[in-house]
Amino acid sequence: MVTPILPLTLRDVELRRGGRRILGPLSLTVSGAGITVLMGPNGSGKTSLLRVMHGLERITRGTVDWQGGAQDVRARQAFVFQTPILMRRKVADCIAYPLHLDGVPRKAARARAAEMAAAVGLADALDKPSAVLSGGEKQKLALARALIRTPEVLFLDEPCANLDGRSTREIESILTRARDAGTRIVMSTHDLGQARRLADEVWFLYGGLLVETAASAAFFAAPRTAQAAAYLKGDLLP
């Protein structure tokens, strides 16, 4: 029996860059199932928090702990960046790359990549260079690559920024399917509609601090903090 990597626990985490506080101090726990949506104005620390949780940032203070005893923690989570980072390869090879790292034979990896491509609507693009894809297709490729290892936790940093309605709908559909399949999702978005559609839980960040956490319905119905209320109303926060 493989030990699950969740819960993820952050204790008194602080991130500073050049003496400036970017994030924290904050403490939180990620556990259970569902989709947590990080909200907050630009510079509130959403991206930094996602990167800290995934281990892409070296924190200045505090601890980030995954479930004790879990093996290969990094390979059992995935991250989708706001601007997709695509390798200079064909779509099929880009999607299969994580399996290549795991030593899966090329043929089996390609077959699995073809399944993932079909699942995200890229079946016809398998042999195209990744560079020629549209913005929405690039983000779907990044999602397929992130999901190919069937991660226990998936982090996404504004996955639908700059995408049109159709691409956004397709990506949301992929995310809800991943959630239903058991992947715990933590994502950031500026899109209030998307947050309402997807979130089971909302974390609201402001000034690098986690100022409010609530179940989605409760957050949108009656935010507890003035900053969250103003944000939902569309006011410009300082």
Place this chain on the structure above:
Amino acid sequence: MNSISLGLAEAWRLLITFDADLFEITALSLRVTLSATLVATLIGLPLGAWLAINRFRMRRVVIALLNALMGLPPVVVGLLVYVVFSRSGPLGVLGLLYTPTVMVIAQAIIITPIVTSIAHQAIRDLWADYHDLLISLNATRWQRIQALIWDGRRALMTAALAGFGRAIGEVGAVMIVGGNIDHATRILTTAIALETGKGEFGMALALGFILIGLAIAVNLAVHILSRTETGSRW
């Protein structure tokens, strides 16, 4: 002007008569330079990638030194290699002086910093793009280097070709360590130097034109084989 047209005519004559000496020294030129390029590539590409993705003390000094070594004077390299491989030198026992092997070694020493430095710059830029992804995917250090070399292969080919270009036209080092011995270590550049010394400018120019043609042909062949500059490629 007369010498140039004479040289062109002589080059043409040597080519259409399949001059045996010409083909022998051309073949040796190619063998020595391609071998040196291969050695420099095998050392330079992984080293360039390693320097691009690792942070360590003195890293800037190493990179600055590497860039400085791109301008290594071939004559000095030839002299050092000569001393090392001469009968009384530390590696004299190998008996490699005045052989194509030692010419390969000398050329490889001259071009390895060039290949490494260009590779480092190309991979550094690619690493900036890939950094977060490869860390996120939990790629090992060696897997990162492999990915960077594979995905940057077209830029790295330019590094290899730059090394080839420097080596194919190099004369100082190979003259010292090879000795320009007929039917043994004579290559195009040393033959040009010899013909010029004899006052045979027509022949020297002919060999020069063939050398230029050879360098262009190898570059074109590599570009065509690797299908660079075609649509939707990096």
